Amino acid sequence: MRVLRRTLGTLLVLGAAVSCTAAHGDDAKPRGERPAALAPYERLLPAPASARAAGPGYAFGAGTVIRTGLADGAAADEVRQVGELLAEQLRGPSGLPLPVVDAADDKDADGIRLRLDEDAAGLGREGYRLETAASGVTLTARTPAGLFHAGQTLRQLVPLSGPGTVPGGTVTDAPRFAYRGAMLDIARHFFTVEQVKRYVDQLAQYKVNALHLHLTDDQGWRIAIDAWPRLAEYGGGSEVGGGPGGYWTKEDYRELVAYAGARYVDVVPEIDMPGHVNAAQASYAELNCDGKARERYTGIKVGFSSLCVGKERTYEFVDEVLGELARLTPGRYLHIGGDEALSTPAADYAAFMDRAQKTVGRYGKTVVAWHQLATARPAKGAVLQYWGHDRTAAADKAAVAAAAKAGHPVILSPADRLYLDMKYDRATKPGLAWAGYVPVQRAYAWNPGSYLPGVAESSVLGVEAPLWTETIGTRGDLEYMAFPRVLGLSELGWSPASALDWTSYRQRLSAQGPRLDAQDITFYRAPDVPWS
Numbered sequence: 403m404r405v406l407r408r409t410l411g412t413l414l415v416l417g418a419a420v421s422c423t424a425a426h427g428d429d430a431k432p433r434g435e436r437p438a439a440l441a442p443y444e445r446l447l448p449a450p451a452s453a454r455a456a457g458p459g460y461a462f463g464a465g466t467v468i469r470t471g472l473a474d475g476a477a478a479d480e481v482r483q484v485g486e487l488l489a490e491q492l493r494g495p496s497g498l499p500l501p502v503v504d505a506a507d508d509k510d511a512d513g514i515r516l517r518l519d520e521d522a523a524g525l526g527r528e529g530y531r532l533e534t535a536a537s538g539v540t541l542t543a544r545t546p547a548g549l550f551h552a553g554q555t556l557r558q559l560v561p562l563s564g565p566g567t568v569p570g571g572t573v574t575d576a577p578r579f580a581y582r583g584a585m586l587d588i589a590r591h592f593f594t595v596e597q598v599k600r601y602v603d604q605l606a607q608y609k610v611n612a613l614h615l616h617l618t619d620d621q622g623w624r625i626a627i628d629a630w631p632r633l634a635e636y637g638g639g640s641e642v643g644g645g646p647g648g649y650w651t652k653e654d655y656r657e658l659v660a661y662a663g664a665r666y667v668d669v670v671p672e673i674d675m676p677g678h679v680n681a682a683q684a685s686y687a688e689l690n691c692d693g694k695a696r697e698r699y700t701g702i703k704v705g706f707s708s709l710c711v712g713k714e715r716t717y718e719f720v721d722e723v724l725g726e727l728a729r730l731t732p733g734r735y736l737h738i739g740g741d742e743a744l745s746t747p748a749a750d751y752a753a754f755m756d757r758a759q760k761t762v763g764r765y766g767k768t769v770v771a772w773h774q775l776a777t778a779r780p781a782k783g784a785v786l787q788y789w790g791h792d793r794t795a796a797a798d799k800a801a802v803a804a805a806a807k808a809g810h811p812v813i814l815s816p817a818d819r820l821y822l823d824m825k826y827d828r829a830t831k832p833g834l835a836w837a838g839y840v841p842v843q844r845a846y847a848w849n850p851g852s853y854l855p856g857v858a859e860s861s862v863l864g865v866e867a868p869l870w871t872e873t874i875g876t877r878g879d880l881e882y883m884a885f886p887r888v889l890g891l892s893e894l895g896w897s898p899a900s901a902l903d904w905t906s907y908r909q910r911l912s913a914q915g916p917r918l919d920a921q922d923i924t925f926y927r928a929p930d931v932p933w934s
């Protein structure tokens with residue numbers, strides 16, 4: 403078996419050289435090519451920092467037990483939950499009973515052992531070690547989050563179905579970036595909590611750890627706000643194309659947040675302001691400068707609506723909406739949008755964003771906003787989400803670089819790389835193409851650490867793949883646009899720069915095909931990947 407070995411120390415050095423290969427990767431037309439038979443430790447995705455096959459494997463079978471009794475206090479409960487969830491995930495495909503046992507005295511007994519070790523060196527907040535030998539599989543991490551990620555790696559090492567051998571070896575792993583996000587727009591088309599839970603499960607297995615929810619837009623308001631009930635009740639009753647829309651109650655939202663949290667995915671809710679607010683302005687006349695309610699909107703134009711920046715009532719609205727959302731959200735971020743405010747004069751935009759940012763701070767949260775905020779006055783600590791593309795004006799990129807130099811972290815979502823609503827090619831039925839087509843290779847083959855001139859890797863908080871839903875209203879279309887491109891996002895966010903390599907990635911991606919099939923995920927069989 404070929405040995406894959408990477409050490410964290412060499413990553414920075416190798417990063418620059420390898421990203422070159424990645425960016426200019428081969429254009430071979432592999433139609434008809436047979437997929438390479440990769441050994442289990444070689445086909446992990448996202449590629450781990452280090453993986454090595456060695457020694458005898460573990461017989462994963464009817465006697466396998468998951469042992470979680472190796473921590474104490476509050477952490478013990480959480481480790482137990484991680485163990486229960488892993489058992490559930492492994493039971494389906496394996497058909498094994500996999501009892502979860504938390505007796506502390508059998509910590510060296512056979513099985514899958516979850517071991518919390520706060521002193522484990524080099525693993526960071528989310529990293530882990532996975533060691534497989536004849537006596538079992540040991541997962542070690544400093545945090546329950548790390549144990550969860552270890553378990554997701556293990557899912558890729560057990561047989562696709564039934565019992566079998568987990569090959570012997572060791573994985574030592576930690577993420578390159580803290581933020582690895584996906585965004586779903588439930589405003590243009592409504593999606594239910596059940597549908598979004600399914601997406602969370604699909605993402606979390608690839609170590610995505612943030613779900614950004616675009617909750618409001620011109621076409622619909624999707625979250626109940628007690629102080630402004632018509633936002634959801636009336637403003638939620640529309641969507642693109644004239645469908646019925648819908649909204650989430652606070653209970654729905656809490657349920658999704660808890661479900662995501664159990665999978666170590668933080669929810670980042672977005673209320674898009676001061677533009678993209680027609681649904682709110684249709685619900686409440688007082689949110690318009692002329693005091694007249696707007697019609698609900700079901701088209702897909704952007705940039706026509708704006709909150710009334712000069713009116714005090716506007717800020718009561720902002721305060722009450724963000725306050726309620728902050729109280730519902732355990733995560734540290736509130737996203738306030740700020741994109742395409744084409745109907746808001748620049749001075750008004752800056753004045754509005756000043757106040758909205760202050761409000762977020764008052765509720766103890768950190769601002770995230772689309773990168774247009776860089777041209778106004780980003781508040782201390784505010785995170786900018788870059789959604790430009792190759793043809794974005796140099797001045798806009800420079801504003802983001804200046805903000806990064808001033809200490810603002812940046813989330814990279816380049817539209818011509820990571821927008822999951824861009825068509826793969828001209829034959830793709832759903833999707834848009836304003837940023838060009840985004841085939842699988844294009845989505846993957848770039849280096850977030852050196853992507854934006856003047857934005858150093860140390861300023862990059864991470865990457866995020868947004869899925870806008872003007873043209874996407876079903877689970878099938880959602881999955882078809884996200885998969886397999888979102889696996890590229892996962893690897894860009896998690897794996898060391900030295901591992902980014904299109905030639906090896908397309909082999910590892912093809913090895914995920916049967917797993918995606920087994921989970922009944924609809925995905926695009928990209929012609930540049932040698933699917934089996």
Ligand code: TNX
Nearest residue numbers: 704741742772789823834870
């Ligand atoms: C741009 S990206 C938008 C969205 C659209 C999207 C469609 C961004 C911050 N604004 O309003 O849905 O393009 O691709």
